[in-house]
Amino acid sequence: MFLFGQIDMPIKLVPGHSAGTVLAFYLTSDQPNRDEIDFQFLGNVSGQPYILQTSLYADDFDNREEIIYLWFDPTKDFHTYSILWNLHQIV
Secondary structure (H helix, E strand, O other): OOOOEEEEEEEOOOOOOOOOOEEEEEEEOOOOOOOEEEEEEEOOOOOOOOEEEEEEEEOOEEEEEEEEEOOOOOOOOOEEEEEEEOOOOEO
16 A cells, blocks of 8 residues: 555557557555546557546546547557656646
8 A cells, every 4th residue: 555656667558450458557545435546558440549548536536537649659669657646746
């Protein structure tokens, strides 16, 4: 269990047609009203950009969601994706 910190995850996605596949890592609380931070890489159709979706749940409410169209090819090499959180922010 952590109060604050940083998690780094090296990820290399599978190339080619991956529609219907989701690769994710997330942090979650162990309480009835969950808190959660998600990274989700959504599968794609060949030739289309890869999509990263991030979500933040606080007290079981999902009111922070971002969709990012990656400007680089995440299948060419490992890239490090990070979650950094402290008393003032989540990055």
